[in-house]
Amino acid sequence: MNNNENLYQFLLRCADDNLIAGQRMAEWCSNGPILEEDLAMVNISLDFLGQSESFMEYAASLDTTGKTSDDLAFGRSEREYYNHLLVEQPNDDFAVSMVKLLFFSAFQKELYTALMEGKDERIAAISAKAVKEARYHYRHASDWFERLALGTDESLRRLTYAVEELWPFTENLFETDEVYNSLFAEQIVPDMKSIREKWMTTMREVFSNGGVDIPANVHMYAGGINGYHTEHLGHLLCEMQYLHHAHPGAQW
Amino acid sequence: MVNIVTIPNLQVARDVLNNIPDPDIPVISIVELGIVRDVEIKENKLVVSITPTYSGCPAMYFFKEEIPNKLHEAGFPDVEVKVTLSPAWTTDWLNDQTKEKLRTHGIAPPTGNAMEHLAKKKVSCPRCGSSHTALRSQFGSTPCKALWFCDDCSQPFEYFKCY
Numbered sequence: 141m142n143n144n145e146n147l148y149q150f151l152l153r154c155a156d157d158n159l160i161a162g163q164r165m166a167e168w169c170s171n172g173p174i175l176e177e178d179l180a181m182v183n184i185s186l187d188f189l190g191q192s193e194s195f196m197e198y199a200a201s202l203d204t205t206g207k208t209s210d211d212l213a214f215g216r217s218e219r220e221y222y223n224h225l226l227v228e229q230p231n232d233d234f235a236v237s238m239v240k241l242l243f244f245s246a247f248q249k250e251l252y253t254a255l256m257e258g259k260d261e262r263i264a265a266i267s268a269k270a271v272k273e274a275r276y277h278y279r280h281a282s283d284w285f286e287r288l289a290l291g292t293d294e295s296l297r298r299l300t301y302a303v304e305e306l307w308p309f310t311e312n313l314f315e316t317d318e319v320y321n322s323l324f325a326e327q328i329v330p331d332m333k334s335i336r337e338k339w340m341t342t343m344r345e346v347f348s349n350g351g352v353d354i355p356a357n358v359h360m361y362a363g364g365i366n367g368y369h370t371e372h373l374g375h376l377l378c379e380m381q382y383l384h385h386a387h388p389g390a391q392w
Numbered sequence: 393m394v395n396i397v398t399i400p401n402l403q404v405a406r407d408v409l410n411n412i413p414d415p416d417i418p419v420i421s422i423v424e425l426g427i428v429r430d431v432e433i434k435e436n437k438l439v440v441s442i443t444p445t446y447s448g449c450p451a452m453y454f455f456k457e458e459i460p461n462k463l464h465e466a467g468f469p470d471v472e473v474k475v476t477l478s479p480a481w482t483t484d485w486l487n488d489q490t491k492e493k494l495r496t497h498g499i500a501p502p503t504g505n506a507m508e509h510l511a512k513k514k515v516s517c518p519r520c521g522s523s524h525t526a527l528r529s530q531f532g533s534t535p536c537k538a539l540w541f542c543d544d545c546s547q548p549f550e551y552f553k554c555y
Contacts, residue, residue: 176539180531187535190448194477265478269447272480272506272555280530 147260148202149222149319150329152212153365155195156223159213160373161244162188163380164231173234180280184241187273194266214384218367218374225364226309228373232302235288235295239302242281242346247313248274250338254330263328282346289350296352304355311360314339319365405431405438408466412458415451416534419497422455426485429476437470438463443481445555446535482506483555494518494552500540502554515551517542525549 165185172178196209207215226244231237252271256264288299314336316324323329347354363369384390409431412422422428422442430441440459444452452475460471483502486494491501500518516523522544530553532539537550 176529176531179533179539180529183531183535186448186450187446188448190444190446194447261478265476265480266447269444269477269480273447276530276553 144202146319146322147328148199150323151195151199151202151263153222153224155192155199155212156221157227157244157248158188158192158195160221160223160376161227162186162192163376164227164229165237165241167231168237177234181237184277184280187270187277191266191270191273194270198262198266210384214381218369218377220367221369221373221377222365222367223373224309225312225361225370226306228364228369228376229306229309230372232305233298235298236302236305238281238284238288239299239306241277242285243306243310243313243343245274245277245281246339246342246346247335249278250335250342251330254335258328258330259326260328285346285352286350289352299350299352303352307355308358308361312362312364315362315365317365402431402433404466405440405463405468408462408468409440409459412462415454416536417494417497417499419493420490422459424486424490424493426481427455437472438468439472439474441474441476443476445481449535481555483552486552498549499537500549500551502552504554506555513554515540517545517547518549519547520545527551 162185165181165188168178168181169185170178172181192213193209196212200207200209200212203212226240229236229240249271252267252274255267256271258264258267285299288295290296314332316332320329320332324331343354361370406423409428410421410423414420414422414425414427417425425445427442427445428440429443430439432439432441440463442452442455442459456473456475459473463471484506486502494501495518498518500515503513503515514523515525515527517525517540520542522542524543525540526543527538528541528548529539532550536553536555538553539548540551541548
């Protein structure tokens, strides 16, 4: 593997995380619990898609086979996707989607802040833009966490269920491998341990504000960044890629 | 025979850009919004650098077509639109005049600077000026706006987010 292959791989991870998170969030379009929330979720989805495009275009510029960002988004299969397992989990309940957004936006907020200081100028520029969006997402999700936690017995029950469902996918966000480590050695990406520490500090604060316990002794899932996914990603891709497969090269 | 060499006139180009309205907020131009970062001439080619407000701003596709179209009409045959990401767009680039235009259009302008983006703040109703207002949602009809409500006019209004 040369340096560009590692960079290419990392860019796809960032692009895929955002694309899959955006697609999931877009499933809420017209299904939101209230109009304002419906609008909020599609706005957030749009941010994810925009961020994904920025990373995907950078990846496409390194692709030696001449693939475009659309080819990468719509032409790869499940095992060629490198997003984290958290983002592909189904929406299920509104509380599940908000807890997922909380875990993910708190992660992105720290990662982007650190990437802004990294040695790759294009990644730093994308991150400087994206971090502002991630902060708004985090604010939205943490507000809902508190509101659901301190709301009614029913909202707390649903929130607790969401936390139990999704916490096992959180350690995966901080997983590193030789691709990541080589970029870390080049000072392009940050030390993942410090990102995890900052993330945990944020979680302790949010959970304590809502009076909810952080799950302990949970089995943590691994994968995603290596192309191995839960069963949900394939179904998501079927829907997301259908139009492009039915009409190859379609422009809209 | 006189050979006329046409050198693109930067001021004319800037005037053209000053008259391209933002598609979502037509009272302000793409220059006032801070989308246009630079206009320069490179080897008789006019190069316009633009930056997106938000990563997923759909208006970027519109700008990439509209800017060359309008400049072609004004007599610039060779136009390139370049997208730059750094420095990241911020509402700090909106001047007071632009903010006033937003307000008269019924959109509360951003208050404070971008570093205070998430601070709890007072936003005045753009219609009646009342400060008895409340945030309804951080996300409004476009990525750059939040939804507020005025308790005095009992009407919702949009706030251009500090960013």
